[in-house]
Amino acid sequence: MNIEYRVGMMKVVLAYSGGLDTSTIIVLLKEKYDAEVITVTVDVGQKGELEGVEEKAYELGASKHYTIDAKKEFIEEYVFPAVKANALYEDKYPLGSALARPLIAKKVAEIAIQEGADAVAHGCTGKGNDQVRFDVTLKAYLGSEVDIIAPVRELRLTRARSIEILNKHGYNVSSIHKKFSIDENLWSRSIEGGILEDPMEEPPEEAFEWTKPYHEAPDHPLYLDIEFREGLPYKVNGEVYDEVEMIELLNGLIGSYGYGRIDYIESRVIGLKSREVYEAPAALTLIEAHKELERMVLTPKELRLKKYLDGLWTDLVYQGLWIDPLKTHLDIAIDSLNKYVTGKVKLKVYKGALVIVGRESPYSLYSKDLISYDEGWYPTSEEAEGFIKLYSLYSLTANKARKEVEN
Ligand code: ARG
Numbered sequence: 001m002n003i004e005y006r007v008g009m010m011k012v013v014l015a016y017s018g019g020l021d022t023s024t025i026i027v028l029l030k031e032k033y034d035a036e037v038i039t040v041t042v043d044v045g046q047k048g049e050l051e052g053v054e055e056k057a058y059e060l061g062a063s064k065h066y067t068i069d070a071k072k073e074f075i076e077e078y079v080f081p082a083v084k085a086n087a088l089y090e091d092k093y094p095l096g097s098a099l100a101r102p103l104i105a106k107k108v109a110e111i112a113i114q115e116g117a118d119a120v121a122h123g124c125t126g127k128g129n130d131q132v133r134f135d136v137t138l139k140a141y142l143g144s145e146v147d148i149i150a151p152v153r154e155l156r157l158t159r160a161r162s163i164e165i166l167n168k169h170g171y172n173v174s175s176i177h178k179k180f181s182i183d184e185n186l187w188s189r190s191i192e193g194g195i196l197e198d199p200m201e202e203p204p205e206e207a208f209e210w211t212k213p214y215h216e217a218p219d220h221p222l223y224l225d226i227e228f229r230e231g232l233p234y235k236v237n238g239e240v241y242d243e244v245e246m247i248e249l250l251n252g253l254i255g256s257y258g259y260g261r262i263d264y265i266e267s268r269v270i271g272l273k274s275r276e277v278y279e280a281p282a283a284l285t286l287i288e289a290h291k292e293l294e295r296m297v298l299t300p301k302e303l304r305l306k307k308y309l310d311g312l313w314t315d316l317v318y319q320g321l322w323i324d325p326l327k328t329h330l331d332i333a334i335d336s337l338n339k340y341v342t343g344k345v346k347l348k349v350y351k352g353a354l355v356i357v358g359r360e361s362p363y364s365l366y367s368k369d370l371i372s373y374d375e376g377w378y379p380t381s382e383e384a385e386g387f388i389k390l391y392s393l394y395s396l397t398a399n400k401a402r403k404e405v406e407n
Helices: 020-031 053-060 071-084 096-115 130-142 151-155 159-168 175-179 243-256 281-297 300-318 325-338 381-391 393-406
Strands: 010-015 035-043 064-069 119-121 181-184 189-192 222-229 232-236 261-267 273-279 343-350 353-360
Touching: 010 020, 010 096, 020 035, 020 053, 020 151, 020 159, 035 053, 035 096, 053 064, 064 096, 071 096, 071 232, 071 243, 071 281, 071 300, 071 325, 096 119, 096 130, 096 181, 096 189, 096 300, 222 243, 222 281, 232 243, 232 281, 243 281, 281 300, 281 343, 281 353, 300 325, 381 393
Parallel strands: 010 035, 010 119, 035 064
Antiparallel strands: 181 189, 189 273, 222 232, 222 343, 261 273, 343 353
C-alpha cells in the first residue's frame, strides 16, 4: 500500500494480542505510518496474555480498543469441527493457532467495517503460516483489494528490535516473552523460537505452562470417562459440561498428569521446516477418544473414507484456507459420518502416557456373540473355507498366470 497519497490520517484496525510484536506495531503504525490505531483483542482463551491488554493498548497509543469474548464461538464453530475431523496436522499438531486465526480475522473484519477503517493490520512475520491465514480470511471478508498492513513482514522486524522499541516506550518485556514466541488459546499453547530453534536442544521446563514434567506427575493414574454425542464430547466422568469449561477442565487435569506435550519438525505452508513445541492435553485426549469411538461404530470402508476426508480438512485449515469451498463439502460429509459417533470412552493417564482402556456405543459394530472364541456364533468349516477360496482367487490366479509366463 502507498500511504503518501492518503489525505488525512488513516484509520487502521489492528489484531492486537497484547504480545511483543503487536504491541510494537501500535507504536509503529502511529510513528511510521502516521495512522490512528484501533485495537481488537479476541479472547479465544489465552488467559495470561489478556490481563491488562486494554490499558496497554491505550498506553501505547491506541485511540479505541475492543476486547471480544469469542471463546464459545471458538469452541463451537472451530474446535468442535476439528474434533469431528480428528484434526492432527502431520499426525501431530491439533491446529490451535490455525483454528483461531480465521476467527480473529473475522472479528477484526467486522470491526473494520463498523469503524469504516482504511486498512487492517496484523503482527505476522513473513516466514510463518499465520500471515497466510490472516490475509486469506481478511480478503474473504473485506474483499481482495483490502489494505493489509503487516509491519513485522514489511519492515522485517526482529524480536530484538521489538524489545528495543518497547523498552524505549517504557515497557519491560517479560522474560518468557524475551525467550520464546508464544501463542495460546483454549485448544493449544505453541512455543517457538529462541533456544528451540536448535532441533537437537531439549525444550527447557520453563517453556511449559500447561503440563507437568513426568517426574512431577502424581504417582497414581487418572481415569476419565468421556462421552460423545454425534461426534462431540459433552460429558466427563458422568457430568455434563459447558464446552468452554470442559476444555479448560481437561487441559488442567490431564496436563497435571504430564500428558499433552508435542515436539516435532513441522512443514510450514511456505515451504520451510520448523521445530514446533506445543502443549495440548485436552485436544490430544479428545481426538484420541473420538478416533477410538469411530473405530467402533464405522464400517471399514467408512473409516477409510473418513481418514482421507479428515486429512484434506486438516491440511486446508493448516494452510489458511478455512474459507475454501472444499471445506463446505468436507464439513457435510464429516458431519454425516459423525452421526453415529455416540458413546463412551474410558481413558487412563499416567506419568505422561495416555491409553484407552474401554469403549461402548449404542451404534457399536462390535459383537461379543460374533467374535468370542468361547461361545456364540461360529461359521461352519464350509463357510470359512468357501470364503477364503473366493477371497484369495485373484491373488492366487495372478501369481500362477505370471509364473507360467516367466518360467
Ligand atoms: N506453527 C504453528 C502454526 O502454524 C504455530 C504458530 C504459532 N504462532 C505464533 N505466532 N507463535 O499453526
